[in-house]
Structures are given as C-alpha cells and as structure tokens.
Amino acid sequence: HWSYCFPMLLAGAGVRGGLIHGVSDKHSAYPAESPVTPADLAATVYHSLGISPDTRIPDSQDRPTPLVENGKALAALFE
Numbered sequence: 001h002w003s004y005c006f007p008m009l010l011a012g013a014g015v016r017g018g019l020i021h022g023v024s025d026k027h028s029a030y031p032a033e034s035p036v037t038p039a040d041l042a043a044t045v046y047h048s049l050g051i052s053p054d055t056r057i058p059d060s061q062d063r064p065t066p067l068v069e070n071g072k073a074l075a076a077l078f079e
Contacts, residue, residue, distance in 0.1 A: 004030050008041075013048035015077050039071030047073035 005024045011017070022034040043053035046067060053073055056064035 002029070010044075010077065015048065016079065019077060021074065021076065036074065037071065039068050040074060041071075043068045043071035043073040044077065048078070 005028060022036065023032045024030065025032045046053045046055075051067070053068040053071055055067045057067065059065045
C-alpha cells in the first residue's frame with residue numbers, strides 16, 4: 001500500500017542471485033539511491049524473456065505502440 005518504496009524479489013531468467021539493488025532512506029519510506037519505475041521493471045521483465053523493451057506493436061488502429069514507455073532494463077541484475 002506504500003507505493004514509494006517497497007521490496008521485490010526476482011529470480012530466474014538470468015537474474016543474478018544474491019543481489020540488492022537500490023537503497024531507501026533511513027525510514028525505508030523513499031528511495032535514496034537507484035530508484036526503479038514501473039516502466040523500468042516492465043523493461044527488465046521483457047529483457048529477461050528475450051523481448052526488446054523497445055519493441056512496438058500495432059494497436060487497434062494499426063499505430064505502433066511501445067511495449068514500454070521510458071523504461072530501461074536494469075542491466076546490473078544480469079551482470
């Protein structure tokens with residue numbers, strides 16, 4: 001219910017084990033370092049599945065629509 005800072009667990013699909021990404025403030029309320037947006041998370045999931053986050057798919061009117069807008073895959077999770 002607190003959307004500013006929350007833990008998340010990722011495993012498999014090439015994600016390196018035992019990694020901690022980001023740091024919260026002293027109250028664990030807000031990101032202090034390396035914040036991740038929902039678009040970044042989506043781009044990371046697509047990347048792990050071998051799908052480029054930059055892929056565009058046609059909408060109902062055949063306009064190219066991005067899978068992810070303004071998201072960057074978290075490459076550090078796979079190094």
